[in-house]
Amino acid sequence: MNTQTIRQAFYKSIPVLAGYVVIGMGFGILMRNAGYGAAWAAAMSIFMYAGSMQYVGVGLLTGGASVLTTAITTFMVNARHLFYSISMINTYKDAGKYKPFMIFALTDETYSLLCDGKIPAGVEPERYRFFVSFFNYCYWIAGSILGNLLGAVVPFSTAGIEFSMTALFVAAFTEQWLETKNHVPALTGLLCTLLSLAVFGRENFLIPAMLLITLALSLLRRDGEETL
């Protein structure tokens, strides 16, 4: 039963493996070029574990940003994690001893793997979710250390491999679309984000998009929660 849970969790995490190793390596290389060794790259991956923010963070470190600027930038870039946590409160409620790590490790990709609340037949739910989170965490740390140590030495062209993260979200979106009858939440997410992108531009649209999504979903609730 135990190995079955771990095997299923590993299988679930495979789509993230290539993406995290490669994007993690990209981060490691960036840190190396900025003059930071493997221990620094590893420390950021271990303690922050937030992909896009780590890329932004390299700029903050080299640019000599202030503590306040760093705190505000981190808040802006990572505010979406509030939403991931809100929507996992119920799913994670019985996670017990695994819970602190699972909350810490709730990245975009881990969220997209676990947010539908489904688990394979015959696995222990809490342990399964823990191991999916844990495998992803390992890929990310390994990637950032490897990238930092090896530099840009990769035997074949990996141009375009970063698309695997986009593909992960598109697959999750499609799967959720096929599984649910009511497409209002999915369409709300797409439309609010597109609207926000058009109004605020590609640098600043994420937080307005989240507020707009929350507002729209809250207004839609009045029409009858049962229909959603």
Next chain:
Amino acid sequence: MKSSLLIAVMAIVTILLRFIPFLMFRKHTPQYILYLGKVLPQAIIGMLVVFCLKDISPSGHLSGIPELTAVACVAGAQAWKRNSLLSILAGTILYMALVQTVFC
């Protein structure tokens, strides 16, 4: 060293953002939050899809053709086989082939 301080700040803010909702609603989760928890995943995944494709512009020299082709491939494969791993692999290989050969 200042770098350690900045990394600590980034780590603490990130960790707080992840933990605050869980700590706030530890004892009692209001119906409204449970409702949001139910509908947000689909909306947020939609948001992430748009976020990943934000750099496509109609005037760009690639015009987003490789991206949109690969997105269609992933969605199509997922609708057909319902196997995420397969869909992601197919879409990523197609995208890599497109940007390394046709659209380079």
